Amino acid sequence: MEKEERKKQFRSDCLQRLKDMSKRSKYSIDKKIIENIYLLIQEHDAKDVMLYLPLTLEVNVYPLIYRLRREKKNVYVPFMEGKSFRLVKYRLPLYEKKFGIKEPNDSKQFRKKSIDIAIVPIVGLDCTRRRVGFGKGMYDRFFEKNNKNIKKIVFVTRELCYSKEVVTDHYDVKADMILSRQKRQRTRYVGDSRRSRGRSSGRNYKLRMVKKCL
Numbered sequence: 001m002e003k004e005e006r007k008k009q010f011r012s013d014c015l016q017r018l019k020d021m022s023k024r025s026k027y028s029i030d031k032k033i034i035e036n037i038y039l040l041i042q043e044h045d046a047k048d049v050m051l052y053l054p055l056t057l058e059v060n061v062y063p064l065i066y067r068l069r070r071e072k073k074n075v076y077v078p079f080m081e082g083k084s085f086r087l088v089k090y091r092l093p094l095y096e097k098k099f100g101i102k103e104p105n106d107s108k109q110f111r112k113k114s115i116d117i118a119i120v121p122i123v124g125l126d127c128t129r130r131r132v133g134f135g136k137g138m139y140d141r142f143f144e145k146n147n148k149n150i151k152k153i154v155f156v157t158r159e160l161c162y163s164k165e166v167v168t169d170h171y172d173v174k175a176d177m178i179l180s181r182q183k184r185q186r187t188r189y190v191g192d193s194r195r196s197r198g199r200s201s202g203r204n205y206k207l208r209m210v211k212k213c214l
Contacts, residue, residue, distance in 0.1 A: 003166070003167060003169075006165065006167045007132065007167040007168065008135075010124060010126075010132060010161075010163050010167045011123055011124065011132050011134075011135060013161070014123045014124035014132065014159075014161035015057065015123060017159050017161055018057040018123070018157075018158060018159055018161075019057065021158060021159065026060075026158060029059075029158045029181050030059050030060045030158065031063075032181065033059050033156055033158070033179055033180070033181070034059065034060075034061055034063055034064040036179055037061070037064055037119055037154070037156065037179060038064060038067065038068075040117065040154065040177075040179075041068070041073070041116075041117055044116060044117060044151075044152065045116075046073070046116035046117045047073060047074060047116060048073075048074045048076065048114060048115050048116050049068060049073055049074065049075055049076070049115070049116060049117050049118075049119065050076050050077070050087060050115045050117070050118035050119060050120075050150070051064065051065055051068075051075055051076070051077055051090070051119050052077060052078060052119065052120070052121055053077055053078075053094065053101065053102040054121065055101070055121075057123075057158075058121040058156075058157075059121060059156045059157065059158055061119065061156075065090055069090070074089065075089070075090040076088065076089055076090065076115065077090045077104065078101075078138070078142070079104070080097055080101065080138070083136075083137065083138065083141060084137075084138050084141035084142050084145075085138055085142055086142070087115070088104055089104070090104060091104045092104070114149050115146075115149060115150045115151065116151050116152070117151065117152045117154060118150045118152070118153050118154065119154050119156055120139060120153060120154065120155055120156070120173065120175070121133075121155075121156055121157065122155045122156070122157045122178075123157070123161065124157075124161035124162065124163065125155065125160075125161075125162060125163075125168070125175070125178065126162070126163040126164070126165065126166050126167045126168050127162075127163070127164055127165075127166065128166055128168055128174065129174050129175045129178070130168035130169075130172040130173065130174050130175075131155060131168070131172050131173040131174070131175065132161075132167065132168060132172070139173050140171050140172055140173055143173045144171060152176045152177070153173065153174070153175050153176050153177075154175065154176065154177045154178070154179060155175040155177070155178040155179070156178075156179045156180070157178075157179075157180050158180070158181065159180065159181065160178070160180040160181070
């Protein structure tokens with residue numbers, strides 16, 4: 001099987017795993033993950049934070065956005081532009097555009113380049129720490145142009161769907177850290193092997209904890 005076909009199959013399997021999660025477990029997992037994101041932001045004294053406006057299968061970061069704004073942090077979110085996006089400051093009202101993605105009104109005075117921490121949703125990843133998303137390529141194009149202006153990239157997902165086999169390409173976004181859950185429903189830093197425990201297996205990809213390859 002060619003790598004592109006493996007990537008498509010891997011993405012499909014990961015999406016199915018996310019769809020199979022119950023609403024109750026989603027709420028519990030999201031609450032733990034966003035608390036860990038918040039602690040990470042505090043630890044790095046981050047002032048300018050890139051977040052996203054979540055789709056159904058992504059970690060719901062709205063409570064985190066509201067909290068950061070109350071604390072006068074600068075929160076930036078994607079504003080679609082062609083096949084990629086640029087960052088604009090989060091503000092209401094929000095409008096739904098293609099792919100079901102929501103975004104604020106465009107406002108050129110709020111454009112931002114320098115970011116302390118970028119929180120990026122993923123569908124899955126492989127042993128290179130590179131991202132598998134929904135297949136639109138918007139994040140890849142954005143980071144290709146802006147990577148030098150972003151100090152830390154953090155992937156988030158409810159369920160870590162991980163391929164020991166390389167399924168990504170060199171241009172796919174690479175993480176400094178991954179936040180997800182363990183089998184025991186505990187959120188952890190997957191990128192730190194000292195804090196990772198356990199393993200899970202998948203149908204086609206021999207899913208393992210990320211520490212096996214990092």
